Amino acid sequence: MSSIDGLIVHARARPRNTTPGLPPQPSLRTAILTCMDARIDPVSLFGLGPGDAHVLRNAGARATPDVMRSLALSQAILGTREVLVLGHTGCGLFARTEAELSEAIRSKSGHRPNMELGCFHDLDEAIDETVRTLRRCPFLAHRDRISGYVYDLDAGSVRPANVVEYRAVGATRGRPMTGLEMLRADVLDLKTHPPRRR
Numbered sequence: 001m002s003s004i005d006g007l008i009v010h011a012r013a014r015p016r017n018t019t020p021g022l023p024p025q026p027s028l029r030t031a032i033l034t035c036m037d038a039r040i041d042p043v044s045l046f047g048l049g050p051g052d053a054h055v056l057r058n059a060g061a062r063a064t065p066d067v068m069r070s071l072a073l074s075q076a077i078l079g080t081r082e083v084l085v086l087g088h089t090g091c092g093l094f095a096r097t098e099a100e101l102s103e104a105i106r107s108k109s110g111h112r113p114n115m116e117l118g119c120f121h122d123l124d125e126a127i128d129e130t131v132r133t134l135r136r137c138p139f140l141a142h143r144d145r146i147s148g149y150v151y152d153l154d155a156g157s158v159r160p161a162n163v164v165e166y167r168a169v170g171a172t173r174g175r176p177m178t179g180l181e182m183l184r185a186d187v188l189d190l191k192t193h194p195p196r197r198r
């Protein structure tokens with residue numbers, strides 16, 4: 001049995017937890033962009049349930065054209081207003097070169113890719129670059145609440161990418177939290193509200 005066969009067997013055997021009537025618009029009005037790394041579980045990390053948020057994943061949590069396509073549609077059609085970019089320690093794109101990654105693909109597939117592969121040498125800077133790219137994307141209707149965070153896989157902790165955003169969380173006290181701020185507060189343990197995990 002292949003892995004896919006096993007996954008399908010599991011999907012068919014599991015309890016059918018349907019969510020009738022759940023609207024397609026994410027209730028937190030938030031999209032999360034993170035890496036495809038299998039060690040990241042956004043559902044448990046952020047306490048997400050069905051219908052809560054859009055979760056986009058790719059190698060390195062980079063602002064690729066398809067990410068911008070998806071976020072543009074997420075905001076225009078499905079009402080999201082905030083974007084959380086979550087990079088992580090131990091990323092496979094860290095401390096590699098484009099040439100090295102390109103050669104790895106060529107040697108395995110026989111074809112050299114003509115696309116940017118998104119390697120980086122500074123995790124915080126890479127996340128910041130993704131945030132800046134999204135903030136410049138003219139197809140996003142809401143660009144004022146796009147924030148970058150680092151997930152430390154060894155520590156299990158989440159912190160803002162660079163320190164500026166950390167101050168921003170403190171500055172929001174005294175007014176109702178946005179969906180993104182609630183997610184931030186959950187993972188940073190700064191919340192002043194009851195946990196929303198179910």
Ligand code: ZN
Nearest residue numbers: 035037091092
């Ligand atoms: Zn990664």
